[in-house]
Amino acid sequence: MAHLHTTFIALAYGFAGFVLCVMLAWIALDSRAQRNKLADLEARRAKK
Amino acid sequence: MPRTPRMKVSDLANPNRFLRLSRWMIPLFAVAALALLAYGFYLGFQAPPERDQGYMFRIMFVHVPSAWLALGVYTMMACAALGTLVWRHPLSDVAQKAAAPLGAAFALICLVTGSIWGYPTWGTFWEWDGRLTSMLVLFLIYLGIIALWRAFDEPLQAAKAVAILTLVGFINIPIVKFSVDWWSGLHQKASVFRLDGPTMHPVYLHPLLICALGFSFLFGAMLMLAMRTEIARRRVRTLTLFAAREAS
Numbered sequence: 001m002a003h004l005h006t007t008f009i010a011l012a013y014g015f016a017g018f019v020l021c022v023m024l025a026w027i028a029l030d031s032r033a034q035r036n037k038l039a040d041l042e043a044r045r046a047k048k
Numbered sequence: 049m050p051r052t053p054r055m056k057v058s059d060l061a062n063p064n065r066f067l068r069l070s071r072w073m074i075p076l077f078a079v080a081a082l083a084l085l086a087y088g089f090y091l092g093f094q095a096p097p098e099r100d101q102g103y104m105f106r107i108m109f110v111h112v113p114s115a116w117l118a119l120g121v122y123t124m125m126a127c128a129a130l131g132t133l134v135w136r137h138p139l140s141d142v143a144q145k146a147a148a149p150l151g152a153a154f155a156l157i158c159l160v161t162g163s164i165w166g167y168p169t170w171g172t173f174w175e176w177d178g179r180l181t182s183m184l185v186l187f188l189i190y191l192g193i194i195a196l197w198r199a200f201d202e203p204l205q206a207a208k209a210v211a212i213l214t215l216v217g218f219i220n221i222p223i224v225k226f227s228v229d230w231w232s233g234l235h236q237k238a239s240v241f242r243l244d245g246p247t248m249h250p251v252y253l254h255p256l257l258i259c260a261l262g263f264s265f266l267f268g269a270m271l272m273l274a275m276r277t278e279i280a281r282r283r284v285r286t287l288t289l290f291a292a293r294e295a296s
Contacts, residue, residue, distance in 0.1 A: 005103050008168055012161040016110040020266070023153045027274050034280035041287040 063138055063279055070272040077269035084262030092255035105252060107165040112240075112256055113263040114158040118186060119221055121151035121267065125193075126218040129211035139275070141207030142282075144214065145197055146274035150267060152190035159183055170234045177233025182224040189217040203282060 089109060098105040125147050131140030162180070163173040174180065193210055200206035228237045239248045246253055 004168065008104065008164050009106050012107040012110060012164045015160050015164070016114065016157045019153050019157050023150065023270065026149075027270055027277065031273055031277040031280070034277050034284060037284045038280050038287070041284060041291070044291070045287065 063142075066139060067276060067279065070276055074269050074272050077265045077272070081262050081265035081269060084258055084265060088255045088258035088262050091258065092252075095251045095255065098252070101169060104165060104168060107161055108252070109256060109259045111158060111161040111165060113260040114154045114161065115183070116260055117263055117267055118151055118155035118158050118183070119224060120264075121147050121154060122186065122190070122214075122218070122221055125151065125214050126221075129214040132207050132211040133215075141203065141211070142275050142278045143271070144207070144210060145203075146271055146278050148190055148193045148197065150270055150274065152187060152194065154263075154267070155183065155187040155190055159187060166234070172234075175234045177235055178227030178231035179224065179233060179235035182220060182227045186217075186220055186224055189213075189220060193217070203285070 092106060092109045095105075097103050125144050128140040128144040128147070131137040132144065159180075162183075166175070167173050193213060196210050196213055197206050200209065225238075227233075228235050240246045240253065240256070248256070
């Protein structure tokens with residue numbers, strides 16, 4: 001019974017951790033992509 | 049003698065000031081979140097087994113803060129929707145757009161961890177009772193809001209439509225909160241936010257509140273990062289439009 005409980009608890013924590021890690025990675029990657037785009041556009045404007 | 053200009057609370061909502069402030073607030077919030085979550089989980093895992101559920105109560109430390117945040121984020125979005133429609137505040141719709149996926153993530157965590165907790169406790173993963181169904185509706189509203197943001201090319205048009213949908217959807221928040229009082233179902237009644245005070249034993253309540261604070265700081269850090277990204281996206285859009293106009 002205790003073993004079964006551990007499985008359910010691990011599943012719940014694992015799922016919560018997975019969703020939060022995916023969200024963090026998605027926000028961080030999106031942030032880096034937008035910053036790169038912005039830096040590129042500003043550099044092109046400065047050249048003109 | 050020259051006087052130092054006094055900073056008003058409303059100044060914090062200035063996008064440039066927000067960018068400056070959030071740069072040092074994000075790491076601060078992230079460290080606070082990690083420290084509080086580590087301490088909260090440590091205390092929670094030290095607590096003795098609960099009389100009826102044994103060690104299954106440990107799921108509460110992720111399930112309950114996620115539920116509170118799913119409701120809290122939506123309430124924050126409804127306030128931001130008012131800011132968009134009434135005051136046309138520049139950061140309101142940025143905050144709304146950045147918060148929606150985070151609210152959806154917390155609602156999803158709440159639903160799935162609740163199901164995992166429900167199976168050994170109730171004998172079923174799902175039951176169409178008031179609390180579970182209204183929480184599922186909240187998750188679907190979040191998805192609808194995210195879809196509506198993507199349906200428009202012009203951010204200001206999207207912001208108005210999303211603000212109206214957000215305010216209409218706010219009707220679901222008291223339904224989620226009071227569903228356990230209005231309808232009988234499998235879900236237990238409120239044991240923390242009650243008029244007569246919490247009924248939960250402090251050995252479980254204290255770690256729960258610490259974890260909730262930790263999750264709130266984590267949400268704050270993620271929200272500020274997502275808002276900075278959204279501001280950058282809008283600047284990219286403006287510069288791209290300028291470049292296209294200059295080229296034509």
